[in-house]
Amino acid sequence: MVSDKLSTHVPFSSTYRGLDAIKSKMCSESCGAFVGPMDPRDFLKAFVPPPSAQEGGEQRKMPEVSFKKMSEAKNEFDMYPIYIKICERLDKDHIMRYYDTHSKTDPRTVPLGSPDRDGLSPDVMTYHKDRLPEADARTDFCLAERADEFKFKNLVDPFDDKPNKSAYPFESCTKDGKETRGQITAYAAAMLELQFRTFVFSVLIMGEFARLIRWDRSGAIVTRAFNYQEDPEPLAQFLWRYSFLSRAQRGFDESVKVIETTDDTPDQDKAKEELKEYIGSNAGRNPEIFLLRMIPLDVSPQALNKTLPHRASSPSDASSDGYAPPSDGNSSPSDRAPSPSDGPPSPSVGPSSPSIGPSSPSVRPSSPSVEPLSPSGGPSLPTDEPTVPPATSYYAHKERPDDGWDYYVLAPRMSDRSPFGRATRSLYVYDRFDGQVRHLKDTNRIISPSHTVEHEIIDDLNEKDVKHISTVHAAWDVAPRGECSDSVTPTFCDDERIDPLFAPPDVRHHRARRVYRAYRLITHELGTPLWKFKNWSQVVQAIIDILEALNGAEQAGWRHRDVSVGNIMICDGHGLLIDWDACQKSAYMNCKDRTRVPDLTGTWQFISVRRLRDVSGRHDAVDDLESAFWVLLWLALNFAVHSLTPDALRNRLKAIFDDCELEDGHYRGGDGKDLLFRSELDEQLPVTFSPPGLQKILVFLHGLFRIKPPSKPDIGRFSETRAKRVLATYEQNLLDYEEDLA
Template identity: 25%
Template structure:
């Protein structure tokens, strides 16, 4: 390793007046000093704001000002190269139009000493920083993302994970240059893992055998099975591969995306799976950060579905793989089959634990305080009608403490605004299709019906899914024996996936807080009752969610009496809007009116209608939910 540089004079001398410089001049001078003075041996800082990366990497075509790379990976074309960045760096002039540009403000009166200072300009800069961190998490496999933000003559280091961010107080790098140089040198000596790179994900090069295996596996062959619904002369010999699965894997091998070998626990051993571009990625930096891949099993050479997520880590919540194993043991139909699963190397978010260090538990005499009482996002508690776009949440258990935290287990702090998340991977045998791929209304009804039947069997075993949604109901082709017609059929069936929020139906003791601190589910498909007041999920709420899945997909993909613009506005009002009251976010007016009246009223004298028999089915179901709502 390189020895620690020794400086007799301040290397940042020419930036004494940095607060008077424009952003570009500040950026160029700062980068030249870092590189020419060798302040971070083995690393290189460079500008990358000239041109964005390919849209396959980033549809928004974002351009962070600069970044720090390992020297051997540093680009030369002034593009972001998000897949290789180690530390994004953002520069801002000290002021813009008289307004300070630092999105943070040092406040010694608050725990931690740093707050987000609201203003239009600072909020814009704050959102920009978050979007950069989110993109690095999306295209790389990360435990955390460190960032450097330089504003005039001060800078801050940030550490993002799926719980939030730890932000340092502002450091005057000119006045405290020796301290800043020491930080940069220590950063240069850190391993990739210490800088937030996930060691359980091995980046593959073109020369690696595993990368070649992925390329070969993506090539179509004659033995693949067509998944079209039809009668079969003879059943296919197992094991077989559906053509659509190989096509999904082939499409994931985007040249702009890096290939990885991921490890997944299987009891006491580790198995490995090859992935490239995710087929699904949850939006938002904070939360589970779920990504779904069509993966290649290194042991069997077969395609599987791999789910990578950061599950909320509180007491009592089971891993999704354990739930699925129990459902399979109980012979519950139409649920995924687990190949292997487990927590990844005890990898846990640290931001929430840092918050607890900065916010000691209040004394009992201070009175109870719940996180739900704290205003979120600065939204005032006034009644209004707005639109709610929801990102994903998580589930729970215990976690190893940071130094300074007492006890072997950390349970959920009711006053904490942050969740603890733990890294988790689940591999499933079935690679299914999205529900939106259905071809007829009859097919849609039967696919959802399969999942309702599976849920009914689960309910008999006293377990509720608690997140029935359009994204969790999938299409899976199966070869079945139709005993009535005495023929083999290729049949599209329903698969109810994503059981991480499920829970047993138990009577919870009075005063016991829920296993998750916030409302559980996908907003668009939650029942009127769940959106209107605090209650536990019941079977009736699950059934109402299935109805909303049917309604949305029928309206979105089948023929109705509404013009496209009118229909789009109605769906937006029905599924996305909400009411904001003193009690928080509640059910939107369109959904509430539909259940209260039993009609899908678009405007005076106009109801949403479908072709028969879909219209009759939806009207009948809606009348049942109206009756239940009245009762």
């Protein structure tokens, strides 16, 4: 179970942002994710094969077309109908449909709970003939195949075909170039977010030049800018071939299926009725439901049942997989979660309070992982290699529907996040075997020997009797046709077809190198997001339970590393700590590693002061515990009764939770939090919260976390004798700190 939140390496905000700001952030957080320039013919050869021969064996021939008329366009708008007509000429079988969508926005690209703002509106969108939008809603990112963008001049090119001298030589540093890059990145993000896709293509037209782009969760592969009017072959071949590609070749996840009239789905109406409760009151148009399967498409359900390990149904017959017995799945209506895609509501303080509330971003390490030495000083751990085999899949029962489609799943919702990274989505599924609604975490896990698969972490925690965590119903690496859905972009970072001069000079900043694999986790528990609490007793109990869970996890050898308001649920009156995918073995943390890029793991607003101020510093157990304090304070400011005016509240939230600045290519912050810890709570935050018990708990936790661990000294400039003295002093201060904590 996981909340819906922005997965990004840069801080987000406790106040909502407009569309232009979103595109600007998209540009910032995608730095280092672009690979190129690639020759367009190499691009076609790698990703867009020519169509197979016709039934009689005759080879298909591309119709002759010319893009010369594009040069006659007086403005950008004149280019659209010319382009569409050429696309239609190349698609003689009318497989696709092409629409001018520049003047109509898609409201579903605006996250629920955001203020009024325009949705996204690409210039030309392509649809398959079997998945067409409504006549009055031609801009539909839930259905579209591609979103192609046009610029009248090539001065707004987001990429440089001569390496620039910045940290990212392929990415344009001009204002117009950055705006265009943010714009096309936002389109790719929306398509990957609102559909079940592993990658998408797009076309960028800039005057007489064009680029072809392939986007996946690691990054985007971009061709060089080519003059499509003088050399029409690459663009024409792409548009012609695209229509003949299979769904998998066009980036669709084959383990998710559009429901057709020919499908055997007599339980569909019941599933819709059961899922309706979880859609949420602000859903707008009813979301579509799809069929979802766990097994590879080329393996029969019967054959797979013989090989998959099955989870025991009771403690008495528990097998070696170590899973705790599944819950009965019965939860009271009050504890059932509305769709997490609703996001945190806009909290208000008093009747005239402004809308305030975060989208709970998740800050993830986005650099290639080069592992530290083991704490014992032994051999180093394995470095990242995209050779990790699929994780063992677990399933809750031994029988499945005859057709192998195990679940109905609700369509995903929009959030303001980059297309790159884990991109975790919180969805609901209807289990066709036992007729129950369950929670699905749809994500992309990092492929690295140093990262443990989340269901294995939860398995270990349950085996060691850690309280207040989920139990797993099913978990698997997405592997249609038996092959895992790994991101492809990293394999081209060192490809001979890409000039290495365009790669970031510091390889650690080349975000496109990190391999991601599609992964799904279904849990038994259905909780309520913490911010939907009934009373403050419920909140305090949840915080106590989360502190107990953190302590238990630490004793079990694991550190969560992402305690946030979005990762705490209320289930059966108790707190439930979710989202363990950032968790690491405590023993392997804080080992010195000079090659790893400084970066943060966690949710910006709730990261500890020390971690915000030193991104390359330690991450101890106390940092996770401190995050629980910031969660409680955030809830108190947003939901409790107090005397702050709306403007004062907004300023406090920004100063304490959103403080950040960019230094040496990385964000740091924490000044507001540090100031709050320099004196008593009521001195820096002269507010009395109601109920009184909440105030007492905040004061107590504030006093506890004011005790700061000593900073590790830099002894490189000292003599050997003095270095020993400095280290001895540090070690004594560390002992005093641990004694104070105890």
